[in-house]
Amino acid sequence: MKISVRKWAVALLAVAAFVIAACGGESGGASNGALTVTTDGENLAYSNAALTAPAGKVTLTFNNTSAAQSHNIVIVKGGSDVALAVDEAATEAGDATGYIPADTSNILANTKMLAPGASETIEFTAEAGTYTFICTYPGHYGGGMQGTLTVN
Numbered sequence: 001m002k003i004s005v006r007k008w009a010v011a012l013l014a015v016a017a018f019v020i021a022a023c024g025g026e027s028g029g030a031s032n033g034a035l036t037v038t039t040d041g042e043n044l045a046y047s048n049a050a051l052t053a054p055a056g057k058v059t060l061t062f063n064n065t066s067a068a069q070s071h072n073i074v075i076v077k078g079g080s081d082v083a084l085a086v087d088e089a090a091t092e093a094g095d096a097t098g099y100i101p102a103d104t105s106n107i108l109a110n111t112k113m114l115a116p117g118a119s120e121t122i123e124f125t126a127e128a129g130t131y132t133f134i135c136t137y138p139g140h141y142g143g144g145m146q147g148t149l150t151v152n
């Protein structure tokens with residue numbers, strides 16, 4: 001009886017270790033299209049300005065860790081020229097729209113304008129290409145709050 005209990009305990013531990021290892025592997029994230037971005041303290045910057053994801057469904061979580069500033073992520077279909085146009089249109093659209101332009105044809109996806117400490121997860125489908133992501137709060141893109149999403 002004593003021996004069989006010990007064998008059972010060893011088997012249980014082995015199964016537990018396997019389950020923990022398997023779960024740990026799946027939470028790797030970026031390789032399966034799950035991205036996480038935070039703000040870089042109180043700087044006008046993202047923690048990770050170079051994102052990559054495989055083509056297809058992408059899940060992106062944005063954590064605004066600033067204590068004082070509102071931020072968003074707007075993923076633009078193009079480079080800095082398109083980003084600048086979207087940013088200008090966002091400023092014109094104003095606070096009432098969360099600084100999202102009415103014409104979203106150049107926007108692949110975006111979060112809401114997030115208050116300090118807020119976060120949001122968005123899902124979108126991305127084709128292969130290079131996209132620029134920016135914060136459209138007035139002055140933030142101009143201040144350097146931008147990055148590049150590469151979809152392969």
Ligand SMILES: [Cu+2]
Nearest residue numbers: 071135137140
């Ligand atoms: Cu911002």
